[in-house]
Amino acid sequence: MSRPTKQSPERGNARIRLLESARDIVRAKGFAATTVDDLCRSADVTKGAFFHHFESKDALGVAAAEFWTEKTSAFFAAAPYHDLADPLERVLGYVAFRKAIIEGDLAAFTCLVGTMAQEVYASSQGIREACGRSIFGHAETLEADIEAARRERGITGDWTAQSLARHTQAILQGGFVLAKAGNDPALAREALDHLARYIRQLFHVTEETIA
Amino acid sequence: MSRPTKQSPERGNARIRLLESARDIVRAKGFAATTVDDLCRSADVTKGAFFHHFESKDALGVAAAEFWTEKTSAFFAAAPYHDLADPLERVLGYVAFRKAIIEGDLAAFTCLVGTMAQEVYASSQGIREACGRSIFGHAETLEADIEAARRERGITGDWTAQSLARHTQAILQGGFVLAKAGNDPALAREALDHLARYIRQLFHVTEETIA
DNA sequence: TCAGAAACATACCATACGGTCGGTATGAGT
DNA sequence: ACTCATACCGACCGTATGGTATGTTTCTGA
Numbered sequence: 001m002s003r004p005t006k007q008s009p010e011r012g013n014a015r016i017r018l019l020e021s022a023r024d025i026v027r028a029k030g031f032a033a034t035t036v037d038d039l040c041r042s043a044d045v046t047k048g049a050f051f052h053h054f055e056s057k058d059a060l061g062v063a064a065a066e067f068w069t070e071k072t073s074a075f076f077a078a079a080p081y082h083d084l085a086d087p088l089e090r091v092l093g094y095v096a097f098r099k100a101i102i103e104g105d106l107a108a109f110t111c112l113v114g115t116m117a118q119e120v121y122a123s124s125q126g127i128r129e130a131c132g133r134s135i136f137g138h139a140e141t142l143e144a145d146i147e148a149a150r151r152e153r154g155i156t157g158d159w160t161a162q163s164l165a166r167h168t169q170a171i172l173q174g175g176f177v178l179a180k181a182g183n184d185p186a187l188a189r190e191a192l193d194h195l196a197r198y199i200r201q202l203f204h205v206t207e208e209t210i211a
Numbered sequence: 212m213s214r215p216t217k218q219s220p221e222r223g224n225a226r227i228r229l230l231e232s233a234r235d236i237v238r239a240k241g242f243a244a245t246t247v248d249d250l251c252r253s254a255d256v257t258k259g260a261f262f263h264h265f266e267s268k269d270a271l272g273v274a275a276a277e278f279w280t281e282k283t284s285a286f287f288a289a290a291p292y293h294d295l296a297d298p299l300e301r302v303l304g305y306v307a308f309r310k311a312i313i314e315g316d317l318a319a320f321t322c323l324v325g326t327m328a329q330e331v332y333a334s335s336q337g338i339r340e341a342c343g344r345s346i347f348g349h350a351e352t353l354e355a356d357i358e359a360a361r362r363e364r365g366i367t368g369d370w371t372a373q374s375l376a377r378h379t380q381a382i383l384q385g386g387f388v389l390a391k392a393g394n395d396p397a398l399a400r401e402a403l404d405h406l407a408r409y410i411r412q413l414f415h416v417t418e419e420t421i422a
Numbered sequence: 423t424c425a426g427a428a429a430c431a432t433a434c435c436a437t438a439c440g441g442t443c444g445g446t447a448t449g450a451g452t
Numbered sequence: 453a454c455t456c457a458t459a460c461c462g463a464c465c466g467t468a469t470g471g472t473a474t475g476t477t478t479c480t481g482a
C-alpha cells in the first residue's frame with residue numbers, strides 16, 4: 001500500500017475508507033440496499049478504486065465483516081472490565097460495558113455482522129461465514145471468565161460456559177432488533193438488564209453482593 | 212374481492228398469494244434483495260396485478276408485516292399451552308412451544324418482521340412501524356399470564372411483566388440471528404433453554420417442580 | 423341487462439445497479 | 453534512470469429494477 005502524497009494526502013487509504021463507509025452505511029441501510037456508488041461517494045473514492053480493492057460487492061461484505069472483527073476485538077480487549085480481579089465481576093462488567101455503550105443513533109451502536117448475517121445468510125455464504133466467525137469468535141472471548149467464575153464458585157447447573165457466552169450475544173442481537181423495531185435504544189439496554197439478572201441468579205449473587 | 216372462475220380458479224387470490232410469497236422470500240433473501248418480479252413469479256401473478264394491489268414495494272412490505280401479524284396471532288392463539296391452568300405453566304409452555312417449532316429450514320421458522328425491521332428501520336418508517344406493532348403486540352399477549360403468575364406466587368423482583376414479555380421476544384430474535392450466522396437452528400433453541408431457565412429462576416421453581 | 427368497479431394482463435420506460443476497461447499517477451527496488 | 457507493481461481514475465456497458473399506461477376480463481348491484 002502506498003503512502004500519502006503532497007498532492008493527495010489521502011492516497012493509500014481508499015480501502016480502509018471504503019470499509020469504514022461500509023461499516024456505517026450498511027448498519028443504517030442494510031447490505032443489499034447499500035450500493036457500490038453509495039460507498040464510493042461516502043469514502044470519496046471512484047468506482048475504479050472500489051473494484052481495484054474488492055473483487056465484487058460480496059467481497060467487500062466479507063472484508064467489512066473481517067474489518068469489524070478486528071476493530072471490535074481491539075475495542076473490547078482494551079475495555080476496563082478486564083482489570084477486575086474476580087472473573088464473575090469481569091463477566092458482569094462486560095455486560096455493564098455493553099449496556100453503557102448503547103446510546104444515541106441506532107446505526108452507531110448496533111452490530112454490523114448481526115445485521116448482515118440476518119440479511120444475507122442464505123444468499124452469500126462467504127459473508128455469512130465471516131459474520132459467524134465474528135459473533136462466535138467474540139463469544140469465545142467470554143468463555144474463560146465464565147468458566148473461571150463457575151469453577152471458583154462451584155456452580156453446577158446444566159449449562160456450559162460456551163452456551164452462556166453465546167447467549168450473551170443472542171441477547172445483544174435480540175436487543176438490537178427490538179431497539180430498531182421500536183426505534184428506542186432503551187429496549188436494547190433493557191435486554192441487558194435481564195441478562196445481568198440472569199447471570200447473577202446463575203451464580204447465586206445479588207446486586208448488593210457483587211458489582 | 213372477486214371469487215374464483217371456471218377458467219381461472221385462482222382469481223381473487225393474487226393479493227394473498229403475493230403476501231405469502233413475500234413472507235417466504237423476504238425471510239430467505241431479505242426485503243431489499245427481494246424484487247417485485249421475484250414476488251410476481253413466485254405468486255404466479257403479473258406486475259400489473261402487483262401494482263393493482265399495492266401502491267409500491269414499500270406498501271407491500273407494510274401489508275406483509277400486517278399479514279404476518281394476523282397469521283401469527285391466530286397461530287399462537289390456537290396453541291395448546293393456553294389450556295394449562297397455571298399461568299406460570301402457560302408462560303413456560305409458550306417458551307417450550309416456541310422452541311418446539313424451531314426446526315428445519317431457517318427461512319421457515321425465523322421471524323419476518325424481525326428480519327424486515329433489522330433491515331429497513333432507517334429507510335422505511337411505515338415498514339418499521341408495522342414490524343414494531345407486530346413484535347410488541349405479540350409481546351403484549353404474554354403480559355397477562357406473566358403478571359398473573361407473579362401475583363399468584365408473590366414474586367417481587369425489580370422487573371415488570373411488560374419488560375419480561377419483551378425480553379422473550381429479544382431472546383427469540385437474537386436466537387434467530389445466531390442461528391442464521393451459525394447456520395444451525397440449534398443455536399436458537401439453545402437461547403430458549405436459557406430463557407426458560409431464567410424464568411424458572413425468577414419464579415423460584417425448578418424443572419422438577421413445574422413442567 | 424347493463425353500467426361501473428374491481429381484478430387482473432401486457433408492453434413498455436427511465437433509471438439505477440454491479441461490474442468492466444483502458445488509462446494515469448505514484449512509489450519501491452535496482 | 454528505468455522498470456514494475458500497486459493505487460487510483462472515470463467513462464462506459466448490459467441488465468435488472470421499480471413503476472406506469474393501457475388494455476381485457478370478471479364480478480356486483482341496480
